[in-house]
Amino acid sequence: KNEVEQSPQNLTAQEGEFITINCSYSVGISALHWLQQHPGGGIVSLFMLSSGKKKHGRLIATINIQEKHSSLHITASHPRDSAVYICAVKGGTSYGKLTFGQGTILTVHP
């Protein structure tokens, strides 16, 4: 069983819909990253969380440390949001290492 599980693996939405991507992890962590990867490969860091909630534009990320769970929300989705979203966690004692989820493939249709 992976230490970091994302759901769903694939998500299709219509433009304007509210989207939620979930990330559950099984180890204690000191930080959780949400990353975005567009077709072609480059990865962009969206958020780094250690507690609570962060918002940037139409993106909101939350984390519940007790439940070992994080969510990434996209409000008013747009076709340009189509990408792979990856959750990665930094364990408390794992110096220099992140554990990555498998990624969620999001497709937003116009």
Added chain:
Amino acid sequence: DVKVTQSSRYLVKRTGEKVFLECVQDMDHENMFWYRQDPGLGLRLIYFSYDVKMKEKGDIPEGYSVSREKKERFSLILESASTNQTSMYLCASSLVADLSGELFFGEGSRLTVL
């Protein structure tokens, strides 16, 4: 604008060839990382470096070596490429060694070994 640049976006090499993948960052970060990304396996850490001439093995270092002679440059070396090293390779850098800060990634290098 901060930048991590990987030298080649696409490479095709033959089995047994020596392959160099170069990564340069302009943010004066001490910490640099090499990952490979494969379908169904996600990103896996090959090596990382937290200072010039310092390196640490990641989860899958076998068949790879690295070089960090200057702070801005971190090279991944495949001494004798094999077909199972066909993959997407991603370089990243971070200001903070414990990864509690933002990660910056390059565009990736897609390597095919024939």
